[in-house]
Amino acid sequence: MRTSLAEKLLAKIMEWTPEEIDQERPLMQAMANLKWNEYQQFAPGTRFLESLIKWLQQFETLDERKVGYRLVRDHLIFVSSEQMAHLVDILFSEKINPLLIKKTAVELSLSPYLVSKIKNDKLYAQNRRKSLFIGLSDGSRIDQFRRGAYLNNEQVIATYSIGPEKVKDMLQNLEKDIPDSKFKTVFLIDDFTASGMTYCRPDGGGKLGKIFTSIFKDGETFYGAVDHESLEIHILFYIATTDALHNIRRGIEGWKKSKGLNFNCTVDCLLEINDTSKQKITSDQELMSFMVKYFDGSVVDEHYEKGKHDLPFLGFNECCLPIVLNHNTPNNSVAILWMPADKKYKGLFPRISRHREDKYED
Amino acid sequence: MKIRNPFLLRASERIESDAGFLRLYSPLVLDYFIDNMDAEELWNTFLFIRSSPGAGKSSLLRLFEPASLLTLLNRKSGDEFKELFKRLKKLNAVSDDRINVLGVNLTFTRNYELLESFSGLQPGVRDRLFYSLLNSRIITASLRAVLSLARLKFPEDLHKIEFNYKDEKLYFKKITVPCDGRTLYEWAADIEKTIYELLDSFLPISPASIEGHSELFSLEVIRPEYMLVDGKCLFDRVLFMLDDVHKLSSKQRDGLISHLMEKRSSTSIWLSERLEALNNLKTNRGRDYEELNLEDYWKERESKFEKLLTSIANKRAAESREDVEFALDAQQNELELADAYKEAKIVLFATISKLSQETIRFNEWKQYLEQFDGTEQEYCELAKQIEIIIHRNLARSELALEYTLSVQELIEKIDEKVVQAARLFLSRQFNLPYYFSMATLSKISTNNVEQFLGFAAPLYERMLSLNLNQTSVAISAYVQDKEIRKIANQRWKDLDKMIPESGLVIRFLENFCAYCSSETFRSTAPYAPGVNGFHIDATRTIRLIKEEEWLSNDIFIDLQTVLNTCLAFNLLHVREVMQGKKGQKKNIYYLNRWLCVKFGLPLSYGGWRTKKPDELLRWIKR
Numbered sequence: 001m002r003t004s005l006a007e008k009l010l011a012k013i014m015e016w017t018p019e020e021i022d023q024e025r026p027l028m029q030a031m032a033n034l035k036w037n038e039y040q041q042f043a044p045g046t047r048f049l050e051s052l053i054k055w056l057q058q059f060e061t062l063d064e065r066k067v068g069y070r071l072v073r074d075h076l077i078f079v080s081s082e083q084m085a086h087l088v089d090i091l092f093s094e095k096i097n098p099l100l101i102k103k104t105a106v107e108l109s110l111s112p113y114l115v116s117k118i119k120n121d122k123l124y125a126q127n128r129r130k131s132l133f134i135g136l137s138d139g140s141r142i143d144q145f146r147r148g149a150y151l152n153n154e155q156v157i158a159t160y161s162i163g164p165e166k167v168k169d170m171l172q173n174l175e176k177d178i179p180d181s182k183f184k185t186v187f188l189i190d191d192f193t194a195s196g197m198t199y200c201r202p203d204g205g206g207k208l209g210k211i212f213t214s215i216f217k218d219g220e221t222f223y224g225a226v227d228h229e230s231l232e233i234h235i236l237f238y239i240a241t242t243d244a245l246h247n248i249r250r251g252i253e254g255w256k257k258s259k260g261l262n263f264n265c266t267v268d269c270l271l272e273i274n275d276t277s278k279q280k281i282t283s284d285q286e287l288m289s290f291m292v293k294y295f296d297g298s299v300v301d302e303h304y305e306k307g308k309h310d311l312p313f314l315g316f317n318e319c320c321l322p323i324v325l326n327h328n329t330p331n332n333s334v335a336i337l338w339m340p341a342d343k344k345y346k347g348l349f350p351r352i353s354r355h356r357e358d359k360y361e362d
Numbered sequence: 363m364k365i366r367n368p369f370l371l372r373a374s375e376r377i378e379s380d381a382g383f384l385r386l387y388s389p390l391v392l393d394y395f396i397d398n399m400d401a402e403e404l405w406n407t408f409l410f411i412r413s414s415p416g417a418g419k420s421s422l423l424r425l426f427e428p429a430s431l432l433t434l435l436n437r438k439s440g441d442e443f444k445e446l447f448k449r450l451k452k453l454n455a456v457s458d459d460r461i462n463v464l465g466v467n468l469t470f471t472r473n474y475e476l477l478e479s480f481s482g483l484q485p486g487v488r489d490r491l492f493y494s495l496l497n498s499r500i501i502t503a504s505l506r507a508v509l510s511l512a513r514l515k516f517p518e519d520l521h522k523i524e525f526n527y528k529d530e531k532l533y534f535k536k537i538t539v540p541c542d543g544r545t546l547y548e549w550a551a552d553i554e555k556t557i558y559e560l561l562d563s564f565l566p567i568s569p570a571s572i573e574g575h576s577e578l579f580s581l582e583v584i585r586p587e588y589m590l591v592d593g594k595c596l597f598d599r600v601l602f603m604l605d606d607v608h609k610l611s612s613k614q615r616d617g618l619i620s621h622l623m624e625k626r627s628s629t630s631i632w633l634s635e636r637l638e639a640l641n642n643l644k645t646n647r648g649r650d651y652e653e654l655n656l657e658d659y660w661k662e663r664e665s666k667f668e669k670l671l672t673s674i675a676n677k678r679a680a681e682s683r684e685d686v687e688f689a690l691d692a693q694q695n696e697l698e699l700a701d702a703y704k705e706a707k708i709v710l711f712a713t714i715s716k717l718s719q720e721t722i723r724f725n726e727w728k729q730y731l732e733q734f735d736g737t738e739q740e741y742c743e744l745a746k747q748i749e750i751i752i753h754r755n756l757a758r759s760e761l762a763l764e765y766t767l768s769v770q771e772l773i774e775k776i777d778e779k780v781v782q783a784a785r786l787f788l789s790r791q792f793n794l795p796y797y798f799s800m801a802t803l804s805k806i807s808t809n810n811v812e813q814f815l816g817f818a819a820p821l822y823e824r825m826l827s828l829n830l831n832q833t834s835v836a837i838s839a840y841v842q843d844k845e846i847r848k849i850a851n852q853r854w855k856d857l858d859k860m861i862p863e864s865g866l867v868i869r870f871l872e873n874f875c876a877y878c879s880s881e882t883f884r885s886t887a888p889y890a891p892g893v894n895g896f897h898i899d900a901t902r903t904i905r906l907i908k909e910e911e912w913l914s915n916d917i918f919i920d921l922q923t924v925l926n927t928c929l930a931f932n933l934l935h936v937r938e939v940m941q942g943k944k945g946q947k948k949n950i951y952y953l954n955r956w957l958c959v960k961f962g963l964p965l966s967y968g969g970w971r972t973k974k975p976d977e978l979l980r981w982i983k984r
Contacts, residue, residue, distance in 0.1 A: 018828050
């Protein structure tokens with residue numbers, strides 16, 4: 001659809017006066033060009049403006065369309081690929097390096113503020129080499145991270161489920177560089193968490209349990225590759241909500257207790273999202289009733305029900321986020337932003353679900 | 363790529379492509395050169411180009427850069443470039459098949475000033491380093507310009523330039539000339555590098571290691587006959603354009619100017635600077651230098667300026683991807699304003715009746731108004747004019763004879779000023795449009811192109827919106843007035859972020875404008891159409907301070923700051939008038955016209971009051 005035609009349609013369905021067009025059109029154009037057009041799950045050929053028009057058209061009254069438009073204009077937080085790349089680039093210097101310096105400082109009995117002295121010591125280089133970096137999903141962009149931080153190929157892996165051969169290979173390479181050594185620090189990296197449920201679930205499931213088992217259970221993949229004496233595990237996200245960080249920390253403590261293990265483990269992120277944006281949405285009654293009305297209950301499946309779901313329109317675990325990531329919208333965002341195209345009401349940035357329900361048999 | 367609203371593009375530096383720049387450039391300013399000098403005179407003059415920011419200095423300089431001229435030469439027959447080419451050909455800057463002038467543009471930045479504040483150097487050494495830096499930069503810029511003109515690449519093709527200057531005056535110490543362009547470039551780059559090392563170093567470095575120069579010889583050695591490419595001379599003359607001279611320290615600027623004046627070589631040198639660096643040159647304009655003050659130039663050519671803006675607006679609109687013309691209604695839409703005029707008609711007649719109820723003097727005038735056969739708007743304007751004249755008549759102190767004044771007398775009393783004042787009073791009283799039409803927008807722009815764009819951009823955005831709504835794109839007078847006032851209000855709000863000492867300046871302007879307003883809207887309209895300027899008369903109050911010295915007296919330091927800031931930031935502008943004794947000139951400080959809009963004042967010139975310095979000071983302190 002030609003942009004001018006799309007803009008004409010938008011002005012028509014929003015019943016904008018010329019004065020409103022003056023204000024809204026430059027804004028929509030600028031934001032679409034800057035970020036919104038790059039959403040990867042738009043159908044081929046579709047750009048933001050078309051999606052916005054189709055999205056607004058499904059709302060019955062002008063007032064509802066205005067509420068929908070307001071959600072986009074005033075609340076939406078879109079994380080572009082460029083913004084995410086920036087977070088990837090700074091993760092090492094902002095979060096990882098300080099941890100390595102601190103660890104080395106303790107071992108050298110130096111104050112952690114003597115940065116140059118610590119970094120010039122070979123122990124720092126060794127600690128850096130003895131770190132293992134594991135990406136927890138595609139979103140972790142671990143390849144870009146490795147190149148930006150100048151890390152050895154043999155200490156960075158894109159997934160935690162790898163074969164014992166690969167681990168053996170990595171260990172041999174490490175021993176070539178530093179004889180008789182094992183990995184002392186493990187960094188687990190992912191892009192985004194809103195509820196923390198993917199990592200630690202109340203029922204004991206989640207990614208972290210699996211990874212910890214593969215590290216601490218004799219005979220499992222990583223058991224022989226790490227130095228259990230001085231092992232540190234750091235879980236790092238580019239973006240996380242405050243709630244998710246709490247939940248994960250709590251989950252880890254629970255896991256440690258249940259297994260009778262004690263090890264140094266931290267959870268941190270570069271960009272922490274507190275509940276201000278959630279409160280802004282939930283305190284807006286007009287917006288809340290709009291979201292109740294335009295919710296398709298069929299998105300609630302067994303996976304969805306693992307989180308809180310009394311107000312399912314607020315997204316998975318009622319996180320109520322206004323966030324869209326350039327490659328996919330998290331299901332923790334408000335549902336009207338992401339509901340897939342096959343539902344009664346469609347999201348503005350339709351989401352590709354991780355748990356597809358394709359039917360292969362009658 | 364075409365954009366939605368090209369009126370948002372500012373300043374030549376920020377318009378990237380040369381063709382884009384040329385397409386948007388209006389050649390009308392070149393008429394200054396065509397009208398005032400013959401071609402030879404132009405190229406042998408030392409020329410100052412002065413204005414406030416945004417009047418078009420850098421754009422004018424950019425026009426003469428090789429890249430712009432080459433683009434123009436390639437497209438000379440295209441409709442949008444024809445006029446520009448014709449004018450530049452008249453100036454002998456280009457011929458049909460060749461570019462005659464090598465434009466070397468050097469933009470000063472604040473980092474020259476750094477040299478001046480570098481305390482580790484003796485003043486003499488500092489000057490030598492300044493000239494070294496300038497020489498090296500001018501030579502580098504010239505080499506770039508030559509390559510650009512020859513359509514060669516910088517720096518790969520530097521060796522293709524032959525620099526065959528015979529170094530009779532021994533300017534070059536570290537290289538042997540004649541040499542090729544690369545050697546010359548490396549020599550210049552080396553000087554620049556060593557100077558920066560000196561500035562960046564924490565430790566004392568001996569400046570002796572740097573090649574210091576005692577004069578600006580670069581202007582002498584860059585001549586057409588000394589700069590050959592493939593054995594050929596590519597151009598007839600060199601034009602050195604030194605942009606943003608006000609960014610030098612005042613000592614550097616003064617030194618540079620007097621140095622250039624002393625040399626008075628036959629090279630063409632243009633210096634462009636903002637008015638903030640304005641001071642007396644103590645030389646003879648005409649003999650030693652010429653000055654083009656862009657705003658002054660347009661001031662005297664109001665209709666030409668409007669033509670320039672129309673041409674700029676058309677060029678910009680043609681660059682929009684939306685294909686919408688820039689169109690402003692020049693007349694009020696009576697249909698749209700019918701209700702307002704209907705109400706005004708009743709109120710005005712009642713006012714006149716009330717004013718004249720005690721006397722029979724104005725009976726014929728009232729009758730004339732009642733029987734007036736015109737549109738509602740014309741009726742209201744006439745009524746307001748009569749109201750003003752009645753006020754004036756009633757204000758007379760002498761006892762008037764009670765007889766009816768004739769319509770003839772009324773008509774004689776209604777001059778253009780009363781007509782204008784009535785229009786202004788009407789708009790204020792009944793919320794009718796006053797600031798509308800292209801002519802008004804041109805006045806509001808106060809001889810400054812960037813200011814015009816500042817107002818035109820939101821107006822054009824409205825035209826685009828109207829187009830999107832599939833209605834007529836021409837903005838009605840009522841909406842224009844509303845929008846223009848809105849823009850002025852926004853500018854006013856932003857003022858405290860834009861200027862230094864904003865607290866003082868804003869208070870001063872508020873008080874001054876309140877004064878203008880009270881003087882303008884007196885019922886007799888004594889200074890019709892209104893007051894929007896002042897003249898400073900020191901003679902009448904400051905008996906203890908000599909008249910010519912009041913400005914340098916410490917008591918008035920805040921006033922000096924405010925006036926300087928207002929002039930530098932184009933909030934006030936000065937016009938000379940002849941008044942009083944024969945040949946006596948007075949400087950009138952007028953409000954920038956956008957401030958007139960903000961405070962609902964007329965846009966005319968001529969309405970000013972004389973104020974004493976201490977009265978002005980009170981406007982700052984109050």
